[in-house]
Structures are given as structure tokens and as C-alpha cells.
Amino acid sequence: MSFDISFYKKKKVLITGHTGFKGSWLCKILANAGAEVTGYSLNPPTTPSLFEIAGIEQDIHSVIGDIRNYVSLKKIFDESQPEIVFHLAAQPIVRDSYKNPVYTYETNVMGTVNILECIRKNSCVKSFLNVTTDKVYLNKEWVWGYRENEELDGYDPYSNSKSCSELVTHSYKNSFFTDNQVAVSTARAGNVIGGGDFAHDRIIPDCIRAAIKKEDIIVRNPFSIRPYQHVLEPLYVYLMIAAKQYEDRNYAGYYNVGPDDQDCFQTGTLVDIFVKHWGNGMKWINKYDGGPHEANFLKLDCSKIKNTFGWKPHWNLEKAIEKVVEWSKCWIDGGNIRVCMDKEIKEFYG
Numbered sequence: 001m002s003f004d005i006s007f008y009k010k011k012k013v014l015i016t017g018h019t020g021f022k023g024s025w026l027c028k029i030l031a032n033a034g035a036e037v038t039g040y041s042l043n044p045p046t047t048p049s050l051f052e053i054a055g056i057e058q059d060i061h062s063v064i065g066d067i068r069n070y071v072s073l074k075k076i077f078d079e080s081q082p083e084i085v086f087h088l089a090a091q092p093i094v095r096d097s098y099k100n101p102v103y104t105y106e107t108n109v110m111g112t113v114n115i116l117e118c119i120r121k122n123s124c125v126k127s128f129l130n131v132t133t134d135k136v137y138l139n140k141e142w143v144w145g146y147r148e149n150e151e152l153d154g155y156d157p158y159s160n161s162k163s164c165s166e167l168v169t170h171s172y173k174n175s176f177f178t179d180n181q182v183a184v185s186t187a188r189a190g191n192v193i194g195g196g197d198f199a200h201d202r203i204i205p206d207c208i209r210a211a212i213k214k215e216d217i218i219v220r221n222p223f224s225i226r227p228y229q230h231v232l233e234p235l236y237v238y239l240m241i242a243a244k245q246y247e248d249r250n251y252a253g254y255y256n257v258g259p260d261d262q263d264c265f266q267t268g269t270l271v272d273i274f275v276k277h278w279g280n281g282m283k284w285i286n287k288y289d290g291g292p293h294e295a296n297f298l299k300l301d302c303s304k305i306k307n308t309f310g311w312k313p314h315w316n317l318e319k320a321i322e323k324v325v326e327w328s329k330c331w332i333d334g335g336n337i338r339v340c341m342d343k344e345i346k347e348f349y350g
Contacts, residue, residue, distance in 0.1 A: 116169065
């Protein structure tokens with residue numbers, strides 16, 4: 001099944017969390033496709049931020065606001081009258097969720113309630129996608145990939161709050177959206193990497209910071225296994241799901257979005273590939289710092305999305321890291337970030 005990004009031309013789209021890493025890439029893709037994009041989010045979560053250095057604000061209508069503030073969110077909703085909504089706003093860091101669980105739950109759970117309330121009270125929306133995480137599943141540390149019908153029960157406050165966000169979405173879908181006026185889906189994505197991710201406590205941004213400082217890369221959990229994918233992979237799938245269910249509500253559902261099995265790597269191996277592509281004699285050291293619990297083994301079964309849409313990943317992990325290094329060196333060398341992003345998007349969609 002083919003998917004043409006031109007579907008989004010002149011479509012009214014609302015993105016929550018648009019100032020984040022994934023949100024900024026999504027805004028750029030949609031703006032390039034000719035969509036009328038409104039973003040609602042807090043200020044960019046990092047300094048520097050992809051949103052700012054890529055000048056995303058010039059491409060869209062950007063509103064700074066808190067997803068926890070229902071009144072503020074509804075005002076923007078009423079003004080923009082979106083047909084399609086992507087909900088990305090979240091507190092996304094596991095370690096931060098241990099430090100501030102209340103804020104994590106308020107943002108990830110009540111934020112979801114607020115966006116769904118806005119949809120419930122506006123008839124303009126035809127397609128809604130809630131972006132969650134592969135960490136929503138009850139993790140049994142087994143070698144099989146989790147399927148969409150597995151039990152939800154994230155361990156830490158971040159993962160658990162995203163499980164709750166899933167359940168809130170399921171409830172609203174069953175309680176208020178059974179008339180087929182709006183198609184509702186969730187997408188559970190694996191770990192993403194890509195140019196412009198400046199978050200703390202993420203392995204690739206840590207690698208880039210070490211490269212800039214010409215220091216060894218410190219790897220906390222080199223033997224933990226994660227499904228890594230380039231950021232453009234899940235964004236393509238989000239756009240595809242939202243478009244397909246807009247046209248046919250039978251496509252609405254719950255979807256895992258991850259790489260093929262061969263791209264589920266130990267973190268140490270991921271860093272090995274980064275070091276190879278970066279060059280300059282970089283190396284890494286294993287230094288576990290006794291941090292809070294994180295899953296050791298996590299893999300997704302993506303059969304459903306492949307069988308439903310005929311989708312398969314575009315770029316393997318080697319290619320993904322090559323693109324991360326290319327983007328990062330462009331930024332470090334003072335290159336044109338917008339041109340770099342456009343080139344990468346065109347290559348991916350080409």
C-alpha cells in the first residue's frame with residue numbers, strides 16, 4: 001500500500017509537543033508538504049534546540065502553552081479547527097520521571113485527557129493519533145517482541161504514565177467516538193535517533209556531546225537491547241496512519257512502530273557504529289552509574305503495521321547513524337540546518 005505525503009497539502013493539522021525533537025521534524029515534513037500546521041507546546045525542552053536552530057517557527061503557527069492547561073488548549077483548538085491531530089506532548093525521559101513523577105503524570109495522563117476533551121467538543125477532527133512508546137508494555141524481559149494485544153503496565157513513572165495515556169485513549173474511543181466521526185489510533189514507537197536530538201540521558205546525544213568535547217563516550221548500560229530507528233521512520237508511520245484512517249476509519253487501531261529484528265542492538269554495539277562513522281579516533285567506556293531501574297531487553301513485534309499497510313523500514317541502523325553523523329557535522333560546522341533537513345526528508349521520501 002503506497003502512501004503519498006501530498007495527501008497533507010492544505011490539510012489543517014494540530015501538533016502538540018511541536019517544539020520537541022520529533023515534533024520539529026514532523027512540522028518540517030508537513031510544512032514541506034503544504035499542510036496548514038498549528039503547534040501547541042511548551043518552549044523547546046533543550047538548549048540548543050532543533051526547533052530554534054532550524055527556524056521551524058517560520059513554517060507554522062506556533063503557540064507556546066502547557067498541555068495541562070485545558071482552557072488554553074481549547075482556545076487554540078477552537079481557533080485552528082484542525083482536521084488531523086498528532087499528540088506528541090509528553091515528559092519523555094525515564095530518569096526525569098523518577099525525579100518528578102507528579103509532573104510526569106500530569107503531563108502524560110491529563111494532557112491526553114485534555115486533548116481528547118478538545119476533540120470531543122469539536123466536530124472538525126476526523127483523525128487523531130496519540131504517540132506513546134514501546135515502554136507501555138508489562139516488560140517480562142523476554143526475547144520475543146511485544147504485540148499490540150499484550151498487557152500494558154509500564155514499570156517506571158514515565159512508562160506507566162504512557163500506559164495510562166493509552167488507556168485514556170481507549171476509553172474515549174469506546175465512550176465518545178463510536179459514531180465513526182473521528183478515527184482514533186495510538187502508535188507505540190521504539191527508540192528514535194536522529195539529527196537535532198539534544199536531550200540528556202539519551203545515548204546518541206551523549207555521543208555527540210562527547211565528540212564535540214573530544215572526550216570518551218560514557219555508556220551506562222552497554223548490554224541493554226533496544227529497537228533503534230531513525231526519527232523519520234516513526235514519523236512516516238504516524239503520517240501514514242493518520243492519513244489512511246482519515247480516508248477509512250477501519251484503519252484506526254493500536255500499532256507498534258519499530259525496526260526489523262536485526263536493528264535491535266545492544267547499546268554498546270550502537271555506539272560502536274557511531275564511533276566508526278564519526279571517526280577521529282573516538283572510543284567509549286562502560287561506566288554504570290547505579291541509576292534507577294530501566295528495562296534490559298525490549299523488542300517490538302511490528303507484524304500488524306507491516307501486514308495492514310505493507311510498510312517496512314526504509315533505513316537500517318547503519319544508515320540511520322550515518323545520517324545522524326552527517327546532520328551533526330553540518331550543525332557543528334555552521335551549515336544550513338534547514339537545507340540539511342530538507343535534503344534528508346527528500347532522500348527518505350524519495
